[in-house]
Amino acid sequence: MGIKIGGQIEKVNGKELGYNEFVERYLAKNQPVVLTGLMDDWRACKDWVTDSGHPNLQFFSTHFGKSKVQEYPEYVAYGTPLLFCDDWLNLYLDHHRMHKDPDTNQENDDISCSDDISCSDYRFVYMGAKGSWTPLHADVFRSYSWSANVCGKKKWLFLSPSQCHLVFDRNLKSTVYNIFDDVSETKFPGFKKAIWLECIQDQNEIIFVPSGWYHQVHNLEDTISINHNWFNAYNLSWVWDLLWRDYKEAKEYIEDIRDICDDFEGVCQRNLAANTGMNFVDFYIFLARFFLANIVQLYFQPRDNEISLRSCSKVTRNLIFNLASIQKIALKMKSTGVVIGNHGFFLDLKDTLEDEPEFLKLCIDVGRVYGMINEQQIWNKDPKKALVVDILGYSSSIRTLEDFVKFIDYSLAKLGNICCEEKNLPST
Numbered sequence: 001m002g003i004k005i006g007g008q009i010e011k012v013n014g015k016e017l018g019y020n021e022f023v024e025r026y027l028a029k030n031q032p033v034v035l036t037g038l039m040d041d042w043r044a045c046k047d048w049v050t051d052s053g054h055p056n057l058q059f060f061s062t063h064f065g066k067s068k069v070q071e072y073p074e075y076v077a078y079g080t081p082l083l084f085c086d087d088w089l090n091l092y093l094d095h096h097r098m099h100k101d102p103d104t105n106q107e108n109d110d111i112s113c114s115d116d117i118s119c120s121d122y123r124f125v126y127m128g129a130k131g132s133w134t135p136l137h138a139d140v141f142r143s144y145s146w147s148a149n150v151c152g153k154k155k156w157l158f159l160s161p162s163q164c165h166l167v168f169d170r171n172l173k174s175t176v177y178n179i180f181d182d183v184s185e186t187k188f189p190g191f192k193k194a195i196w197l198e199c200i201q202d203q204n205e206i207i208f209v210p211s212g213w214y215h216q217v218h219n220l221e222d223t224i225s226i227n228h229n230w231f232n233a234y235n236l237s238w239v240w241d242l243l244w245r246d247y248k249e250a251k252e253y254i255e256d257i258r259d260i261c262d263d264f265e266g267v268c269q270r271n272l273a274a275n276t277g278m279n280f281v282d283f284y285i286f287l288a289r290f291f292l293a294n295i296v297q298l299y300f301q302p303r304d305n306e307i308s309l310r311s312c313s314k315v316t317r318n319l320i321f322n323l324a325s326i327q328k329i330a331l332k333m334k335s336t337g338v339v340i341g342n343h344g345f346f347l348d349l350k351d352t353l354e355d356e357p358e359f360l361k362l363c364i365d366v367g368r369v370y371g372m373i374n375e376q377q378i379w380n381k382d383p384k385k386a387l388v389v390d391i392l393g394y395s396s397s398i399r400t401l402e403d404f405v406k407f408i409d410y411s412l413a414k415l416g417n418i419c420c421e422e423k424n425l426p427s428t
Contacts (some may be wrong), residue, residue, distance in 0.1 A: 009199035014038040044077040087230035095358040122229035142238040152223030161212035166190035233325035314374035
């Protein structure tokens with residue numbers, strides 16, 4: 001039984017696509033696109049490819065053959081295209097771990113960890129021989145991803161989120177592994193109704209994969225690609241929805257041990273972190289730090305409490321949108337009734353700003369990113385100066401989701417009238 005192809009993925013010259021247009025047409029609408037013209041100056045496109053267009057394995061063997069860790073800061077193989085720079089996930093992981101297990105010592109257990117680089121991220125180089133393929137899947141955290149073909153050619157098959165239920169079994173537990181198999185209609189009753197989008201990705205083209213789109217990829221030639229997973233204010237709700245669904249599943253699997261377990265909720269959270277890559281506490285800490293980093297930068301943007309959101313700078317509008325998006329997710333989390341404050345998280349606002357050097361670096365990077373994508377090279381390069389009355393006027397510490405929601409309300413109220421226009425911001 002063949003699959004139904006309903007169309008092709010659009011191809012656009014990335015050099016002619018402005019950031020705001022990319023957001024409006026693809027990011028906010030969660031639509032895939034192939035972008036050309038964005039890899040012309042990449043060193044990888046010269047070093048990693050032979051004159052005949054094949055992977056230059058000799059180059060990798062010579063320069064990286066003895067590598068045991070991901071540590072080549074002096075070799076700049078590529079630059080993240082501007083369209084993909086609003087990357088909360090990797091920006092955060094450049095400065096903080098996503099998950100710390102309080103029961104284990106994780107300080108030195110990661111092979112890629114050193115004193116001056118991140119211990120983990122979601123940036124990868126993939127190599128695949130002709131004929132190799134990736135089974136049907138949706139990306140980690142239901143993040144966005146981008147994949148740049150340095151060498152070779154790939155065939156992609158996409159299924160939109162509105163149809164993804166069709167590739168699940170009757171119990172909605174597992175998906176089809178290979179869409180080109182003779183898929184059992186009994187086990188997967190909706191599969192033959194799925195309508196796929198197809199794309200042939202050539203060398204020096206970048207494909208943008210939106211959140212929740214299931215896809216299967218086939219290497220038509222020997223290929224090398226550079227890939228990032230990332231999320232930001234536009235798809236933050238996808239991350240929370242996945243965490244909530246995976247949490248309920250993890251809880252259901254071990255429900256029979258609840259009565260004999262001293263810390264049933266703790267076990268659920270550990271299982272969630274192992275299965276998904278983070279748990280509620282990790283996500284909560286991530287949101288709290290990122291909210292505070294955006295607040296720090298926002299307080300240093302030129303603004304007038306009496307002016308409207310539309311008349312603010314692009315950077316200010318970005319930061320306000322980020323805060324509003326985090327607020328929506330925090331309220332969603334609170335509405336579930338999940339108790340997070342009993343799992344060791346404590347955030348003191350003053351101590352965070354004064355005593356966490358990595359958090360201060362995160363603040364600077366947040367400002368740099370939004371200054372860069374909006375061509376406004378003004379950001380706060382000294383976050384310690386953000387210890388102003390407006391922030392420290394909030395005397396409480398943040399221990400629980402309720403505390404966090406109160407701090408968000410306090411912060412947005414301090415920003416004045418522009419935050420009252422949240423209803424006019426794009427939906428996440």
